Amino acid sequence: MRKYYSLLVALIVTLSAAAQSDKITVSGSVTDQSDGSTLPGLSIVEKGTTNGITTDSDGRYSLTVAQNATLVFTYIGYTPQEVSVNNRTSIDIAMIADATLLQDVIVVGYGTQEKSQITGAIASINNEEFKDQPVTNLASSIQGRVSGLNVTTPSGTPGAGLLINIRGNNSPLYVVDGIPMISQSNSSLSTSFDTEGNVVGSGQNVSSISDINPNDIESMEILKDASAASIYGARAANGVILITTKRGKTGKPTINFNAYYGVQSIARPIDFMGSEEFVGLVEEARQNDLDKYNADPLYFGAGFDPTVLTDPLANFDLSTGVDTDWLDEVTRSAAISNYEFSLGGGTDKTKYYSSFSLFNQEGIIIENYYKRLNYRLNLDQQVNDKLTVGTSAFVSYSKNRRSFNDNTYTGIITNIVGSSPLMPVYDANGNYTSFEDYQASWLSDNPVKSAKEIRAITTSTRFLGTVFAEYALVSNLKLRSSFSTDVTYTTDNQFKSPITADAEAVGGEAFEGNYRNTTWLNENILTYTKAMGENNLTLLGGFTLQKSVTDRNSITGQGFPAGSLELISSAANIVKATGDQTLWSLMSFLGRVNYSLKDKYLLTATVRADGSSRFSADNRFGYFPSASVAWRLSQEDFLQDNELISDLKLRLSYGLTGDQEIGDFQSISFYSPTRYYGFAGVRLRNIADPSLTWQENKMLNVGIDYELLAGKISGSFEFFKSNKSKLLSQDAIPGTTGFPTITRNSGEIENTGFEWSVNAKVMDRGDFQWNLGFNFTTVNNEIKNLTNDGILVSAYSDLAPTHILKIGESVSSFWGVKYLGVDPASGDPIYQDLDEDGDVDSDDSQIIGKAFPDAFGGLTNTFKYKKFDLSIFARYSFGNDVYNLIRPIYESLGYSNDDVSLFSVYANNATTVRDRWKQPGDKTDYPRASFINANFYENSSQFVEDGSFVRIQNVNLGYTLSSWKIFSSVRAYFEVQNLYVFSKYKGFDPEVSSTGGANEFTAGIDYGAYPQARTFLIGFNFNFK
Amino acid sequence: MKAKKYITPLIFALLCLTTACDFLELESPNDINADNLFKDAASAENALIGVYSSLQSPSYYGGGYLLIGEPLSGNSATGGFDNSNIDELGAQEVTSSNIIVEEMWYGIYNTIANANRLIEGLATIDDPAFDPDRKNDIEGQARAIRAMAHFDLLRFFGEHWDNASSFGIPVISTVQKIGDIAPRSTVAQTYTFILGELNAALALVNQVDRDPAFVNSGTVHAMLARVYLYNKDYPNAILHADETASEGSYILLDDVDYASIFNDRQTSESIFELAFDSQNRSRYNGLTYARPDALNTEVNFLAAESLSDFFIGRPGDVRADLADFDPGNNDTSIQPNGRSQKYRGESDEDSPAYIFRFAEIFLIRAEALGYSAAGLADLNTIRNMRGLGSIDPGAGGFLNAILDERRAEFNFEGHYYFDLARVEEIKPGGLLDLEAFRAILPIPMRELTATKGAVEQNPGYE
Secondary structure, eight states, rough: HHHHHHHHHHHHHHHHHHTTTTTEEEEEEEEETEEEEEEEEOEEEEETSOEEEOOOSEEEEEEEETTEEEEEEOOTOOOOOOEOOTOOOOOOOOEESSOGGGGGGEEEEEEEEEEOOOOOOOOEEHHHHHHHOOOOOOGGGTTTTTTTEEHHHHHHHHTOOOEEETEEEOOEEEETEEEEESOOOOOOOOOOOOSSBBSSSSSSSBGGGGSOOOOGGEEEEOOOSHHHHHHHGGGGGEEEEEEEEEOOOOOOEEEEEEEEEEEESSSSOOOOOHOOOOOOOOHHHHHHHHHHHHHHTTTTOOOOOOGGSSSSSOSSGGGGGOOHHHHHHHEEEOEEEEEEEEEEEEEEEEEEEEEEEEEEEEEEOOOOOOOEEEEEEEEEESSSEEEEEOOOOOOEEEEEETTTTTTTTTTTHHHHHTTTTTTTTTTTOOOOOOOGSSSSOOOOSSSHHHHHHHEEEEEEEEEEEEEEEEEEETEEEEEEEEEEEEEEEEEEEEOOOOOOOTTGTOOOOOEEEEEEEEEEEEEEEEEEOOOOOOOHHHHHHHEEEEEEEEEEEEEEEEEEOSSOOOGGGGSSEEEEEEEEEEEEEEEEEEEEEEEEEEEEEEEEEEEEEEHHHHHHHGGGGEEEEEEEEEEEEGGGGGTTTOEEEEEEEEEEEEEEEEEEEETTTTOOEEEEEEEETEEEEEEOOOOTTTTOOOEEEEEEEEEEEEEEEGGGGEEEEEEEEEEEEEEEEEEOGGGSSSSSSEEEEOEEEEEEEEEEEEEEEEEEEETTEEEEEEEEEEEEEEEOOOOOOOOOEEETTTSSOOOOEOSOOOEEEEEEEEEEEEOTTOOOOEEEOTTSSSOOOOOOGGEEEESSSSSEEEEEEEEEEETTTEEEEEEEESEEEEEEEHHHHOOOTTTOOOSSSSOOOOOBBBEEEEESSSSTTOSSOOOOOOOOSSSTTTTTTGGOOOOOOOEEEEEEOOOOOOOTTEHHHEEEEEEEEEEEEEEOSSSSSSSOOOTTOOOOGGTTTSSSOOOOEEEEEEEEEEEOO | OHHHHHHHHHHHHHHHTTOOTTTTTTOSSSSSGGGGSSSSSSHHHHHHHHHHHHHTTTTTTHHHHHHHHHHHHHHEESSSSSOOHHHHHHOOOOOTTTTTHHHHHHHHHHHHHHHHHHHHHHHHOOTSSSSSSHHHHHHHHHHHHHHHHHHHHHHHHHHHTTTTOOOOOOOOOSSSOOTOOOOOOHHHHHHHHHHHHHHHHHHOOOOOOOTSOOOHHHHHHHHHHHHHHHHHHHHHHOOOHHHHHHSSSOOOOOTOOOOOTHHHOOOEEEEEEEEOOBBBOOHHHHHHHHHHHTTTTTEEEOOOOOHHHHHSSTTTOOGGGGOOOOOTTOOOOTTTSSSTTTOOOOOOOOOEEEEEEEEHHHHHHHHHSSSSSSHHHHHHHHHTTTTTTOOOOHHHHHHHHHHHHHHHHHHHTTTTHHHHHTTTSTTTTTBBBBOOGSSSOOOOHHHHHHHSSOOOOOTTOO
């Protein structure tokens, strides 16, 4: 009907225009600048007149106006635009969503608030900024985009867990549509073993937060200070990330189909030596040693037999012509694709959003892949004036063919870094070559065999759903109750074929693990709002109950028949079976007051009381209060109508948050089941501290939000100081108690920092727009107190200590011997003999670096020209060191790893050692090649590197067609992820974490992590009419 | 009103709170609260099994304890992926931050904690159905094991050869509470405790049963003989060795059957043999053999070339077969070292810990008797059973002959390093030419940190 009316008006206007010779008819289409979708019902008025029209259902208009008229385009939620006609008859307009962000509604804990009313430190990031990226984990899509948030990608493995650090604190709480979500790795498949098959590290981490499809997310809010976070009380000490998924909006259904396809390849390969150079290096090493021997026959001790330096090495010559590039053999160009269909819309009363997506990523290491299927349905129904009910639900299924032993001993990558190029992948009969037959004793198996014959698959099925009802008891008092469940079922299947070194002796080994978790949550929130003149008051009170039950079981079998029988029932022996259950519950009361006076003076006070089953009855309840005030200076008279400052707000907050993530039942000394000689028994599990209680984080935050030049420049400054005390730690106690550690509250860590973010509309000239976003964060991390000052910790349970916890130092301080360089005369490495006892050993260790960056952040540039758009996003980190513990292997300089027999070559080297010392006088950091001496010291600053980097994370070039055929808009784009990394780091990637997860005490170790990929992709967004 | 159905659970939950709701009172389905364990006979039996299970810790008799001394004594060369902890053992230059040593320290004290908890728990059990003899037996086993654990610590961390030394080990005879810090006892105090416990245990334990998987009076006599020998109380060492030797439960195997000690399980030579099975594995195979074509990187404790040389000087000794230096059986990367064959059985990895074998009784007694007809007889008994003829090395060579016999008999069973330290042959110019302080290991740095200086480091390692 409206369409005809519009046409009628247009006709009349046109007719009347025809009567006046100085009038012309202007027509065109109006679209949304961000996605190119058409905007029906938008109002267009000739300035200074009542002459106007609205756009039709295709977003088109036609209006007769004076030749020199100015058209005013207005639409709710968009910045009005004025355009001079200048005799043009066709004017297409792209509308920009409201420039002034202050009216934006921001999600806060248990509610929403207008941005102008916020008193805490909250960063909000919108879908526009992270959609369509080829990532599995939503956190990687916000890497570098928010100040104070440092997201590290420790592994390039698809579906890998990330290291999320907010203001120096690892592992924030994720809250998805109001549900605090379990985000740790649920897989019981360990990927870090030593040569005996014992678990030595947490290895590759699989994040269950990857279950969420990033494109289903409408916005993410990062609650950084205590004021914003303490409403989540006992789980908020490390910050909170609120994730809000898309919901339907009133209006015509929007139907979208998005697809991308891309190719990934290794971004920063290490250049390893070929056969000729490798043989040359080892022979040079032997010659160097022979020279030493000839000069001084006692140089290698009495009884040294120099023939080991002259006899030909077994299987170590170039006659075979084999020159295998192992990195090339185990990596590949890998496809990545995503297909996604979504549907949203609704009437005044019923709104719906539903989506389905299929994500498929091959790993850049052969055999490895990650597939995920997501389905979501969000519904809202207004039952009557008082009652609204709704639901949010998603189901996801993922299947991950794991890469065995990522980032640790005996892994595929750790193997290839030392593999001999003289060794072919397959022998003449097409069988895998036996690594024992070729020189390079570092190997634990033929890497291609490991990749193919160790099959590990983790699948995860997850359901997360909420039903809620919101009822207005009286007009300004609302009750919202919800009931949510989070159900996860994860399975692990690993089969080590009998031909692998790992399972050869036992005839093959299979592991099957199951993880089931059911968590339910009931929340009941009352909200009262009252406006009294210049006073605005909002009161919120709530009560929540949550309980989580986890069952785990696993079974290991050995001895498998030949062929394809790989399931546990084919095993000759069941060698291990486990089954256990753990559970926790949490009961919480929460309250919040928001008060504003004259819209200038704002006050927020919150308190939460959490009772947790994890602590004994006496220490069960923790109280987490916070308060914050803000002053909107720009509302004061002296800043009214200031042309420079359009908005200015000062914020101050202080509060307390907590952490209970220590595992269940840690406050009780237990006997656990055990066995001996066929008898069942019980054995002490731990020594417990019954006074175990919450970790506390007190945080002070001072912030300034600014908006200059009518929104052209906006951003904020933040200064914070947080003191984490009563740290939940595995604290060292005297071993005479029977246990090396106790779980107790111990220590204090202080993080102080400064953040700055700015968004600027650098240029906006008709067809061309340039926006810039920049953020910068610096955090100083210092241990203030410890029960045991100077305790050493190791990233792997069988490695020498790699880190130290020391008062006055940063956590994640590296521990090792200091490398002083190469003696130019002899070519030998020099290490600092700190205790001056004549030996260089671990007694000479000192702090030699730290994993924590001094500063990090990101820079986004978006450009728009006509129908083209381009965004370039870079992020950076400075001052972070990496302890590259795998590098000694591939820079072992011809070493034999054997001070007695000297028959074997240790490992191939990277071409970086071409800079090695060769003759007296050479000034270099690389010592001389030596067969007998290890001219490297693993735990030393020789292998501590500057991990600073600038990464061109994402470049996206798009072209948008509006209203084409059956589509209201179509956008095609070309994208490069991880285009280039500017870094001096010698490993695959400066972003590392051997422990794969959140252990900040052992951060910054590289032990052959899965390399990062560079991805080129093309994609399409179709919006159906 | 529809909202009622949401308000109800809220009210219910609030009510629940005021009426001492147990929503937050959860119990672990996997564990038993240690304070509630000891109620009846069964609970004591269960905790006793736990004490044995604690002996199986990978760093104690599950592997580490019996092998760490082998490279230190020179019997073993170390392999592995250039791991500095292993390398330090191989270089005989152990530092206080060595994780292998640290884990052993914790592993042994864990056994002591399990035993102490059981001993104290037993006293609180009031169960009329608990057979008093069995109750005594359990107490005796626990006390013998905690004595053995203290002795095992003393041998690695205390100056065990010198009764006048102040460098004993922290003696722990009660359940430790948080904050308890135990300083070191003197060597004499440590021996007093160990011997007191063993003598008490002797009266308590089962006098008849001779299952080598558990401690009984035969085991305790053997332990007493060993401890008295270390403490140089030769009459008592002889007394208890006699008890063990004369009772007839244990029989030496001859040269033909010798290898069956290691290939079979619980032969007549085993006095105390900690049992493992395929579902409860030991580390011996993985640490000393791994798989037939293993490289030196895969085997942490290789048989050192010097052990080969040693056996070359002992033609006819069947024990040489168990130190395999055959190039056909060992990868070139291992040669000229070899591998011990005492812990084969790669598929089940159930190699037991040979904590006490009968052969040791003869060598204890021989040493305690000194150069004498009886002493020579004991020494030659062992030689004859191992394919060697009798010898008479004379008074001057007698002790060295015993040390050699011990090396031949117990290599890769953890004795030789202690033996050399015991006779003070670890010193510059000694049988083991190292600085004298290396006769024992450093107290782990972590322990020094955690005890805030209350525990003193061993001389030479400060």
